[in-house]
Amino acid sequence: MKRLNVCVDILVDRITKIVDGHEVVYNYAKFKCQNDLNAETFEVKPTAVYNGNTDNTMTSDYILSHRNEFIGKMLAIKFYERTDKKIPFNANAYGVRDYESND
Numbered sequence: 001m002k003r004l005n006v007c008v009d010i011l012v013d014r015i016t017k018i019v020d021g022h023e024v025v026y027n028y029a030k031f032k033c034q035n036d037l038n039a040e041t042f043e044v045k046p047t048a049v050y051n052g053n054t055d056n057t058m059t060s061d062y063i064l065s066h067r068n069e070f071i072g073k074m075l076a077i078k079f080y081e082r083t084d085k086k087i088p089f090n091a092n093a094y095g096v097r098d099y100e101s102n103d
Contacts (some may be wrong), residue, residue: 004074004097005033005088008041010067029063031075035087042087044077050094058093073098 009032016025031044046058056062063070074097079088 005036005044005077007031007044007070007073007075008034010063010070011043012064027060027064029060031063031070031093033075033077033091037082037086040085040087042091044075044088044091044093047078047092047094055095058095070096 011030011032013028013030014025015028016023018024029046031046032041033044034041046060046063048055048058057066075093076095076097077088077091077093079091081089083089
């Protein structure tokens, strides 16, 4: 299913891995979005590759360094089904829809 949802915040998952005997910390961006059916919020993972096309603005590094460019924007998301609370389950964002007019 595809929908548009408003990004209300950028969240960070910190993942620590051991690489060649050294601890390395990775920061992964996630979007916090407002549900389109009720007042619930949910998390959305960015997807930099969609239908074989790469969108460098959907990488964690870009999102974390340009956080304010995403807040309040409509995100195009894809998900498989909704939970009992009517929020998208396993949602992935594949683009920002800021080129459409609200007129």
